[in-house]
Amino acid sequence: MPFIEAPTTFYMGRRYNPETRRLDDEVVYYDSRDLTTHMVVVGMTGSGKTGMCISLLEEAVLDNIPAICIDPKGDITNLLLTFPNLRPEDFAPWVNVEDARRAGLSVEEYTSDIAQQWRDGLASWSIVPPRIAAMKNAAQFNIYTPGSDAGLPVSILHSLAAPREGWVGYEEAHRERISGIVTALMALIGKQVEPVKDREHVLVSNIFENAWKNGHDLTLEDIIIQVQKPPFAKLGVFDVNTFFPEKDRFKLAMELNNIIASPSFQSWINGEPLDIPRLLYTAEGRPKVSIFYMAHLTEAERSFIITLLLENMLAWMRSLSGTTSLRSLLYFDEVFGHFPPAPYNPPTKEPLLRLLKQARAFGIGIVLATQNPGDLDYKGLSNAGTWIIGKLQTDNDKRRVLGGLQAAATADSNMDVASIDTLLSNLAPRVFLMNNVHDGSGPYLFHTRWTMSYLRGPLTRQQIRTLMEPRLKAMQGLYVEPMPAAVSSVPYGATLYPTTPPPAQVAAQGTVTATPPPSTLPGTPATPASSPEQTGLNPSLFRPLTQRSATPPPSSLPGSSTPPPPLPEFPHQTGNSVPLPPDVADEASTSPALESLYQTPITAPFSQGINPPTPERTVSLTQKGPDLPDGYSEKPPVLSASRAQFYLPISFTVQQAMRQWEQRMGYEATKFGGSQLLYRPVLLAQAVVRYLDRKTGVETDQRWAFHVPNVEGAGFIRWSDYQATPIDPAQISQEPFGMAYYGTPSAGLTDSKRMTALKTELVDYVYRSAAVTVFYNSTLDVYGMANESRRDYLIRVSQLAREKRDQEIDATTKKFDAAIVKLEDRLRKEQRELDGSKQVLDELKREDLYTTGEAVMGLLKGHTAYTLSRMSRARRYKKQAAERTSVTEQNVYDLEDQIERAQEQLADALREVNDKWAKVASTVEEVKISPLKKDIALEVFGIGWVPAWYVTINNQQVILPAYPAKQTT
Numbered sequence: 001m002p003f004i005e006a007p008t009t010f011y012m013g014r015r016y017n018p019e020t021r022r023l024d025d026e027v028v029y030y031d032s033r034d035l036t037t038h039m040v041v042v043g044m045t046g047s048g049k050t051g052m053c054i055s056l057l058e059e060a061v062l063d064n065i066p067a068i069c070i071d072p073k074g075d076i077t078n079l080l081l082t083f084p085n086l087r088p089e090d091f092a093p094w095v096n097v098e099d100a101r102r103a104g105l106s107v108e109e110y111t112s113d114i115a116q117q118w119r120d121g122l123a124s125w126s127i128v129p130p131r132i133a134a135m136k137n138a139a140q141f142n143i144y145t146p147g148s149d150a151g152l153p154v155s156i157l158h159s160l161a162a163p164r165e166g167w168v169g170y171e172e173a174h175r176e177r178i179s180g181i182v183t184a185l186m187a188l189i190g191k192q193v194e195p196v197k198d199r200e201h202v203l204v205s206n207i208f209e210n211a212w213k214n215g216h217d218l219t220l221e222d223i224i225i226q227v228q229k230p231p232f233a234k235l236g237v238f239d240v241n242t243f244f245p246e247k248d249r250f251k252l253a254m255e256l257n258n259i260i261a262s263p264s265f266q267s268w269i270n271g272e273p274l275d276i277p278r279l280l281y282t283a284e285g286r287p288k289v290s291i292f293y294m295a296h297l298t299e300a301e302r303s304f305i306i307t308l309l310l311e312n313m314l315a316w317m318r319s320l321s322g323t324t325s326l327r328s329l330l331y332f333d334e335v336f337g338h339f340p341p342a343p344y345n346p347p348t349k350e351p352l353l354r355l356l357k358q359a360r361a362f363g364i365g366i367v368l369a370t371q372n373p374g375d376l377d378y379k380g381l382s383n384a385g386t387w388i389i390g391k392l393q394t395d396n397d398k399r400r401v402l403g404g405l406q407a408a409a410t411a412d413s414n415m416d417v418a419s420i421d422t423l424l425s426n427l428a429p430r431v432f433l434m435n436n437v438h439d440g441s442g443p444y445l446f447h448t449r450w451t452m453s454y455l456r457g458p459l460t461r462q463q464i465r466t467l468m469e470p471r472l473k474a475m476q477g478l479y480v481e482p483m484p485a486a487v488s489s490v491p492y493g494a495t496l497y498p499t500t501p502p503p504a505q506v507a508a509q510g511t512v513t514a515t516p517p518p519s520t521l522p523g524t525p526a527t528p529a530s531s532p533e534q535t536g537l538n539p540s541l542f543r544p545l546t547q548r549s550a551t552p553p554p555s556s557l558p559g560s561s562t563p564p565p566p567l568p569e570f571p572h573q574t575g576n577s578v579p580l581p582p583d584v585a586d587e588a589s590t591s592p593a594l595e596s597l598y599q600t601p602i603t604a605p606f607s608q609g610i611n612p613p614t615p616e617r618t619v620s621l622t623q624k625g626p627d628l629p630d631g632y633s634e635k636p637p638v639l640s641a642s643r644a645q646f647y648l649p650i651s652f653t654v655q656q657a658m659r660q661w662e663q664r665m666g667y668e669a670t671k672f673g674g675s676q677l678l679y680r681p682v683l684l685a686q687a688v689v690r691y692l693d694r695k696t697g698v699e700t701d702q703r704w705a706f707h708v709p710n711v712e713g714a715g716f717i718r719w720s721d722y723q724a725t726p727i728d729p730a731q732i733s734q735e736p737f738g739m740a741y742y743g744t745p746s747a748g749l750t751d752s753k754r755m756t757a758l759k760t761e762l763v764d765y766v767y768r769s770a771a772v773t774v775f776y777n778s779t780l781d782v783y784g785m786a787n788e789s790r791r792d793y794l795i796r797v798s799q800l801a802r803e804k805r806d807q808e809i810d811a812t813t814k815k816f817d818a819a820i821v822k823l824e825d826r827l828r829k830e831q832r833e834l835d836g837s838k839q840v841l842d843e844l845k846r847e848d849l850y851t852t853g854e855a856v857m858g859l860l861k862g863h864t865a866y867t868l869s870r871m872s873r874a875r876r877y878k879k880q881a882a883e884r885t886s887v888t889e890q891n892v893y894d895l896e897d898q899i900e901r902a903q904e905q906l907a908d909a910l911r912e913v914n915d916k917w918a919k920v921a922s923t924v925e926e927v928k929i930s931p932l933k934k935d936i937a938l939e940v941f942g943i944g945w946v947p948a949w950y951v952t953i954n955n956q957q958v959i960l961p962a963y964p965a966k967q968t969t
Helices: 032-037 049-062 075-080 088-094 097-102 107-124 129-138 171-188 199-213 220-228 246-261 263-269 276-280 299-317 349-362 395-408 417-424 461-475 582-589 592-597 654-665 752-769 790-861 864-922
Strands: 009-017 022-031 039-042 067-071 140-144 288-293 328-332 364-370 386-389 431-436 444-448 504-506 512-514 645-647 671-693 698-708 741-743 772-777 925-929 936-953 956-961
Touching: 009 049, 022 032, 032 349, 032 364, 032 386, 039 049, 039 395, 049 067, 049 075, 049 129, 049 328, 049 364, 049 444, 067 075, 067 276, 067 299, 075 140, 075 288, 075 461, 088 107, 097 107, 140 461, 171 199, 171 299, 171 349, 199 220, 199 246, 220 246, 246 263, 276 288, 276 299, 276 790, 288 299, 299 349, 328 349, 349 364, 386 395, 395 417, 417 431, 654 936, 654 956, 671 752, 698 772, 698 936, 752 936, 772 790, 790 864
Parallel strands: 039 364, 039 386, 067 288, 067 328, 140 288, 328 364, 645 936, 671 741
Antiparallel strands: 009 022, 009 444, 386 431, 431 444, 504 512, 671 698, 671 936, 772 925, 936 956
């Protein structure tokens, strides 16, 4: 019996009769919406569990449902091995050579057999090549390899970033997330800690909370520094040093630093962020299947990355609206060790338990699979509505699973534990028991269909690299983060001064006023003396790019036998921090980001695994800084008191600017002759534009910034050529930071009339150009939000369209079901009549045979008339019964044909519904919203001083930016 292709309906296999041990004709479908109450899959090795789960994921892909798959062993990577043409050459690169050898075949013969096996297997389940092609093209399949460059790399930094929705109003959720992240981070360094009880957890959790409350992102180096010098004085009623002595904090910081010191750490920060929408959808809104391959990781590393992933999934979930449709899948293969019963509590358990309890309302389905049913928290799994159980290894496993089924059973279910026990005792491979609380027919056995993906077993990292090579090339140069530098860029015991000025304040009229910088801040950066450390530059940065050395991995990390770099003396002996300047201490206490800028790294070689320079290679340093560049003066220009001046913040230190220079040039500095701070004059203009549109619901403000370097005394400015990245006015100062050299302003900048005219000109330009575009779907009448990306809008609209589609599918199915049920009732009636007619006909045939024999004897005795009459009557009855049987048989055939046509009509109708809403979901219009001129305000307009570093590198004078280069939008 062919299956019906229908949205929301997963084709899982066919019913299995335990008495005959054969397949029935009845197709097993699974409603995707039932997955919102989650699924548990249990089965020993060889039960067919992997094939069953891959079939489930294939069906989800065909229904355009994105998925994140946690794959500790590598089995789920087989989802990428789909070959619509089913040719032997398609399978050839992926067959296991050892399997061919064990079969006594050459690789070519074995490959040909595998291809034929897949063609025959799929055909036996009515799966045709176009269905395989549809599945292959329905989603983008990615394999991520955390901590490795074999597949797509991932970055953990996004997981440490402050929540974009803010802190207030989400305190409980954010604290739960912090608790999970900190527990995983401590496990990564070998510490099994508990929230509230262990001081390490309390300290680091407070560091997170302090940063996130103020909207500041964290990095691992920030955490290391702040563990040594916490940005708060007390924890509870005790001061920090009483609660957690400085010596012990230093030890914890060293253990955390071992993570950064490992050369392999770069692979943890360069890559795609763990941003759930980006893992589920492409930029065009197409579904993704993101497989996280973790076979190469240690248990601690695996637990760490899984925890981050689960916590990010929870954070994303809370930003969603409720839905009854399946929005996405989280598949966790081999959950063994990550969801154990009490009293065990690994970092992964709490976020997974929260997802099981809360994700249903948001349309997130969770599928947990394991071959070890003894290591599951069945109390927690009582939230799972579907259980699929394959062959089990021991009676003890069976008892545990039966207990889990009973815990998950609803009050009105009629579960017969004894019959289920019997069924589970005699399961064959690929035969599973399904218990779905949404299916009133009760538990039943089914045989899984043939997978469209080639099940070759776990892929190697080289095979993953081959599969992901096109994607890796496309990602080259993206998501590259510099190695942590905060703890290496300043020598031990020195003070790192802030790179941003004190916050400014915006007056009511829209102009910027700023607090002058602290008078104790230094002026020009120090001229080098006799060692590279005194420059604030790490000496090893001046080696050729191909020769930069790194500290061997610490012994605490896997694969390492080399001890970590030598430790400095304890902090109380050398001093591990430098106090804040008094006049900024108060401000820093309320700004963790500013506070961290004043904190000293633990030690120079203590960071990121960079060694001091080797004896044969040193950096040549001069005692004198570079000469004054042309056009610059030691004194600021004399300007009218009415001329507004603004100083942009120093965003890059000298060493950071040097690193950028090295990356641009492709080689490293060998000689450094000191640095000077320069200020370059530009016309700095920034306008705030308010957009208010009641129809679209848009109400937002946006900034437009411009940096014009040379303003002539007359003429028009082409503003679009000078558009720059806007800056928060609070970061702008009206005073320079210490002594610097100043460029000469162009003529237009000092002309009051010219500047007044440019104000009007700029407002006119912004009025003409500053339209905001929002997306719109006319069918659903849904407008996009201001600054909403196309992907995010498509995700939102797709979910709304899916809900509408599911409603229409339910109505269509209900209408056809009523007609098909009537036909099936008539068919059963006709079938009963046919069975009865056949029985009567068989009896008449026997009677006819008996009558004929009796008649022959009667003729011999001379009873001719009676005998012939009886023979005639019996044959007439037989003929009538045969005619009735023939009519009934024809009725049965007709009804079967009508039912088949009705099913085809249902499939066509469902396909039309699906195509209609798929088109709706992909239709995006654009609506432009222009501001009123009265809604444009200039908040910054005047001479802007852009900082730069004037340095001597390799005997050449170079100007390096200290503020991000102009970026057009």
